[in-house]
Amino acid sequence: MGLIGRDLPIVSEDQRKRPANSEVMRLWADNRKAAQLIGWRPQVSLDEGLARTIAWMRENLARYRPGVYEV
Numbered sequence: 406m407g408l409i410g411r412d413l414p415i416v417s418e419d420q421r422k423r424p425a426n427s428e429v430m431r432l433w434a435d436n437r438k439a440a441q442l443i444g445w446r447p448q449v450s451l452d453e454g455l456a457r458t459i460a461w462m463r464e465n466l467a468r469y470r471p472g473v474y475e476v
Contacts, residue, residue, distance in 0.1 A: 408455050408456055420474075
């Protein structure tokens with residue numbers, strides 16, 4: 406069980422998958438360059454940032470239509 410407090414299956418729909426050769430299929434984030442160039446450092450951990458995001462989403466769910474797929 407993760408940060409949201411529930412075990413949920415991963416659901417994948419073909420219409421939402423990126424077409425082959427359309428663009429990068431995997432993104433690897435790395436903040437080392439920002440640290441080197443501008444001295445940026447994260448102020449919260451990834452888990453803390455995700456927890457804050459989840460809390461905000463729960464408080465503001467009415468702003469979203471989670472059952473609607475929009476491109």
